[in-house]
Amino acid sequence: MTHRSRGFTRVATSVLLAVIAFIFAFPLFYLISTSLKTKADLFAPVPSLFPPAPTIDPYISVLFTRGFGGLLVNSVVVGLSATVLSICVAFAICYPITRLPASPRLRAFVLSWALSLRFLPPVAVVIPYFAIVRTIGLYNQLPALILVYTIFNLPLAIWMLRGFLDEIPLEIEEAALVDGASRWYAFRTILLPLSRTGILAVVIIVFAFDWAEFLFAFILTATPQAMTFPVGVQGLVTQFEIIWNDMAAGAVIAIVIPLSLMIIARRHVMTGLTFGVIREK
Amino acid sequence: MSGNGVNAAPAHPFAIGARIRTTWMARSRQEQLVYKLLLPVFGTVFVLATIPFILAVIQAVTSDSGGFIGLENFGRALGNPLLYESIKQTGIYAAIALPIEILGGLGIALLVHRTVRSNIIRAAIYIAAMIPIVIPQIAVGVVFRLVYAADYGILNVLLGQTGPHQPLWLSSPPLAMIATASVDIWQWTPFVYLVMFAGLQTVPSESVEAAQVDGATTWTQFRHIELPYLRPLLLLVLFFRIADVIRVFDHVYVLTGGGPGTTTQFLSLYIYRIGFKFSDLGQASALAVLVMVAMTLFYTIVLRFLPADRG
């Protein structure tokens, strides 16, 4: 390959990437643009790319007038709690199948069971879950959502965490055990610190999925006391009217919080996204 | 390690108890510890996640008044021609969206991996790619309605097609399919990209350099060095994406409502229609159970030919 043609390839790929980036960025740009428009702008016969007179009224409307601020708090509480619970449960499940001599069949069973959780269309389990949650007295309460989200994001958490644990050589822990340390001690002082990156990665990804969930949040809550942000946003599409600008503002707000978390933990998230299956070859 | 008389039955949700009993005595202390640690938590979660599934099965085989009606709901579910229509449409949707998402995500990851060296640009691309995942589904639908709608949609305006013969993205059959699938592509290609890009970072640089010294072309480098590393990831992404195509709902509901006709009435919309519009929860549950069984079968078959795990 000559120097020249390599340079050409580089320019060509840069152009290609720029085009792809533009296509993907456009809806986001238009979302933000819409969130800064007034209702009158949205009724213009020919839509405009940029808001003619940018206004932050839609944001004020969503956060304060409509009272979605409270829903946002619920979302954060549910998202963080469910994420922590998911990680703990996933750890309890992944530890024995990765760090101990579990049979390959047991391992395969646990992993495929986890994946099959994701295959059941939610429509079918919504009503059974509703009935269960009512029976145990958690209807319209945040713990119900925390519980359900924990279960539904286990597939992701288990598959990712198991990958990270696989990558940590068994020998490190075994050395400590030979020296007479208890399993709990070895877990706490060796495995936990070593898998810190992986845990944080799972935390962020699971949180992102919890964050956008709508169906169960809608069915298992009845009042703003327990409703989450996506449930509020859903309400901006009414029978006769779509409140475009408030909807767009809601979407932008919904982006900002998980995004901040992801920016903070960027490197950890990248490692987490390999799902850890790589090193098995 | 497990050559102790366990028959080679595939993993089955309800077989675990029996397997534990028959093999308990034969296991070492360490192996017993596996079960002692696993059982309390896994057992609890297993029960919590399985009860609703069992309730759904019960709902599928009983009438509204509670009597057992056998497989009647399954018969009605399978006897409705609209089911096959919706499976076909879901198939077309998946056939458009999934290859583009997976090949596109992989392709972009390779491009960025090989050409973009700046950490800041990589970070910027990475951050942008996470955004579509966290937007509420309904809002995704609404934004694309503002893009695709006739007259007030920005796309036709930008294309300069605003007259009476403008493309009707939401109500002419092939375009409506493309419009709804494009939303899926927009939302999930970045997710595939993130997974693949991260996967590429773990390919040991020594093997890549060795191959380059041997004069490997870009293609052989990908085919023989990077692809083997990415294959299990590709499978996992494929499973998650297929499972999610069966749940596709909100953006389609906002964009087309399942129309024109039944062109975009995908499986999830169809089950919703049976369950909540027709108030036939028995049949809806039967459908959901059927979907889950079919998916699990599919998954088992694929794994048999393309194992993603050493086990």
Next chain:
Amino acid sequence: MKLRKWLAMLVPIALVASACSSTPSSGTATKLTIAAVQGVEDAGLKALAPMYKQQKGVEIEIVEAPYDDLYSKLVNAFKANDSTYDLIMMDDPWMPKFGTDGSLSDLGALGITQDPDIAQVVWDVGTWPPPRGPVPPTETSKAKQLLGVTIVGNVEMFMYRNDLTPTGPTSYDDVLANAKAQNKQGSVAGYIIRGKATNPVVADFLPILWSQGGDVFDENWNVVLDNDASKAAIGFLVNDLKPVAQTDPGSTDASDRDKIMANGQGYQSSVWPGEINTAVLDPAVTKVAGKVTFIPIPKGKSGKGVGMMGNWLLGVPKASKNQQAAAEFIKWMLQKDTQMTYAQNQGIPSRTSVLKDASLTAANPYFPVLADALQAPPNWRPRTDQWNAVETIIGTHLNNALTGGETADQAATGAAAEIRTLMKGAGYPTQ
């Protein structure tokens, strides 16, 4: 160590959250929770809530959900005998389902009596089993009970641009003739069809069907959607109106229709009172202020113009623990002075005297028309708990026909066949 900090931070949040959210609801009726539909339909209700607190000391909590979601939510709540809601807003076609399932309390027994200032049809639509028209076979032996009271007196009407034609259409022949005359490709649509699949297109089409002499069922639950009059009505929508309609009827919903009308890009359409204030009469966006006249549904081949009811009713779930307090709230809402305040705050009243009150007409020019429409009386959608399914079937076929997937006749026969199968399966004597 970072991780431990994280965990230390998160766990208390979770615990506090669980503790906060498990505050038990008090047994006394100091608070009533209303499940309401999100949108203009409950704007008036929201305005009244603080007044009730002030006057009676009872707090009104209004929990909103969008149209489709509210329905599935109520179905779930009733199935589980849930006591969260003391009052529920329901669209009148949902009443048969809730009546058949016995989910609602008899308001008559709670002391609500019929008032002649409110049109008879309003009381009839809240009564189950229905006092007229075909009664579902499972319901014939039940005693009549008042299960809901209208709080949004919606009846579908018609609107046209009075600056383009000084007089409006009196018949559907006029509608078509005017549409042809006014349709200017690319600038003004002669007629705006609300044609999005399922519920929207059916709401737009039923007044046409009825006025043209067609129907979905006859008096004995036989499907007549494929008889000549019904076929002609579908043909009228698909073959006559569509060529002079807006660019993309197949994906047009109410909000799109209103936008076209408010922008002066349409000449006429059907319209629900509930959608008028969102665009056409909203001074912030409308470009046709004073140029739109609201009239009853024009006459069709049947010789009548038949509007469609879309009343929102307030009912009391049997599971509510505050039955009497809920009924008292309904009584208070129906008082004339409350209805006046309600009407001044975007509510759509049902009292004839309020609808005809001259002080309200300036802001709500359609009120007197609505009063007449309620007296006409308008049609209601067939009173069967299968209506949601029937509507979905018709709405799918109409949308298919409007987007060229099948002909008007195929839509009629296809939908009719599916409805017959459905109704027979549900135990109706349908032929």
